[in-house]
Amino acid sequence: MGALEDLKDHGGKIFKVGLTDDSRIHLLNRLYCVVVLIVFVVIVSAKQYVGEPIQCWCPAVFEKSHVAYTNNYCWVANTYYVDFESSLPIEREIRVDKEIEYYQWVPLIFLLQALLFYMPRMVWKRFGGGSYINVKQILRRADEAVFMTHSERNEALNDIAMYLDKYIKVRNCISSPYKKMETVKTKMASAGVHYGNYLCFLFMVTSFLYLANAVAQIILVDAFLGNDFKTLGFHFLKSLFSGKSFEDHLRFPRVTFCDLDVRQMTNVQTWTVQCSLPINLFNEKIFCINWMMLVSMVLINGTNFLYNLVAIFLPFRNRNYVRKFLDMEGIRDGRPEETPEYEETLQQNFVFEYLRHDGVFLIWFVSIETNQVIASEIVIKLWKNYVKSERFKEQNKGLGIEIKRDNEASNT
Numbered sequence: 001m002g003a004l005e006d007l008k009d010h011g012g013k014i015f016k017v018g019l020t021d022d023s024r025i026h027l028l029n030r031l032y033c034v035v036v037l038i039v040f041v042v043i044v045s046a047k048q049y050v051g052e053p054i055q056c057w058c059p060a061v062f063e064k065s066h067v068a069y070t071n072n073y074c075w076v077a078n079t080y081y082v083d084f085e086s087s088l089p090i091e092r093e094i095r096v097d098k099e100i101e102y103y104q105w106v107p108l109i110f111l112l113q114a115l116l117f118y119m120p121r122m123v124w125k126r127f128g129g130g131s132y133i134n135v136k137q138i139l140r141r142a143d144e145a146v147f148m149t150h151s152e153r154n155e156a157l158n159d160i161a162m163y164l165d166k167y168i169k170v171r172n173c174i175s176s177p178y179k180k181m182e183t184v185k186t187k188m189a190s191a192g193v194h195y196g197n198y199l200c201f202l203f204m205v206t207s208f209l210y211l212a213n214a215v216a217q218i219i220l221v222d223a224f225l226g227n228d229f230k231t232l233g234f235h236f237l238k239s240l241f242s243g244k245s246f247e248d249h250l251r252f253p254r255v256t257f258c259d260l261d262v263r264q265m266t267n268v269q270t271w272t273v274q275c276s277l278p279i280n281l282f283n284e285k286i287f288c289i290n291w292m293m294l295v296s297m298v299l300i301n302g303t304n305f306l307y308n309l310v311a312i313f314l315p316f317r318n319r320n321y322v323r324k325f326l327d328m329e330g331i332r333d334g335r336p337e338e339t340p341e342y343e344e345t346l347q348q349n350f351v352f353e354y355l356r357h358d359g360v361f362l363i364w365f366v367s368i369e370t371n372q373v374i375a376s377e378i379v380i381k382l383w384k385n386y387v388k389s390e391r392f393k394e395q396n397k398g399l400g401i402e403i404k405r406d407n408e409a410s411n412t
Helices: 002-013 024-049 064-077 092-097 104-132 135-145 150-173 183-191 198-225 231-241 280-311 314-329 338-367 372-411
Strands: 054-056 254-263 266-276
Touching: 002 064, 024 280, 054 064, 054 092, 054 338, 054 372, 064 254, 064 266, 064 372, 092 254, 104 280, 135 150, 135 372, 150 338, 150 372, 198 231, 198 280, 198 338, 231 280, 254 280, 280 314, 314 372, 338 372
Parallel strands: none
Antiparallel strands: 054 266, 254 266
16 A cells, blocks of 8 residues: 555645646647657657568568568558559559558658647747746746735735736836827737736737647648548547447558668669568557647647636626635725715726736636635735725826816915
8 A cells, every 4th residue: 555655645646736927738749748748759759760660571581680681671662552352553653652651750740739739838938928928937936826825815915916916007008009000000009008908919819829729730730641640530439439440551550561772783673572560559549649649639729728718818707807806805995985986987997998808817817726715815905905095096086186276366
């Protein structure tokens, strides 16, 4: 039992993922899919470079060195597939058309896929700094606050609230040159930092890139195999549920043929040898898993993109999300002479003018990386800061009106 517990603990540490500044779906793409593809590379490469990926049945006159040369030649020069119910074509052009050209490059195609799965993450990291806010630092501080004492936790959350408040105020008061552009350019610039939509826009672009990547990889692998990869998984599942053995000889033939030209003293002799490709036994199963992974990621990324599009950019979703935290604490403005209409306006201004899309987005990030309790406490602190700021503005506005009246009276 002790050994099993130790194995479980160490395994949990290996696969445990720390705080991340992207969503769980993004993490699934750029980490777990990449790990799966790297495992594929290791398996196929081990068979290619450690084992014997191809073995050709050579004539008896071939010496041992001739057999080794034939195996190496047929591996790099490609082989072609003809089923045993058909005759070997005489024309060389027909044989060339039937050549299988992918199996030497399988490790490289998996490496390329792994890189493509990580590229949207590179976009997020590269342009995320343009928001002028350290998302990961906020998440780390919020995560540390979960298990702090009450006083330490309150101090940590105050730090987060003050940091967000300063970021929001600086963002809202900076005059962006985009605002002076004509209407079309202004609409194009509405995803900028100063409009409070930058992080949301970048997050949606990244989500779309993950979706486009999964779709593009299906097309890429289909072109690479050259034998309708798009339907591979359906054939595999059909044979699986029918209880039949799945052997795709068209896409992954085990037995192929190779033409070997040998130059002799006065002529060139062509030998046709029959070759076994045991590596295709691995390729067949691995590409089936690859197909299922890619199709699953298309469905997951597509659903996630549509959900986030609705959740992030529909105004009532943002308002209801923030109001949920305020209602949990029974937050009211605290001035009995003010009407519910005033409170409604104040809350709407808090969401749409103060927090905006990026502010709500950051709170949502905190809630999924830590918990909703921490997120609600941050919202409440931001709300209190906002109300205090609005009260101060009202007082200054009233004082300004009185001073203006006194000046007008003295002038008359």
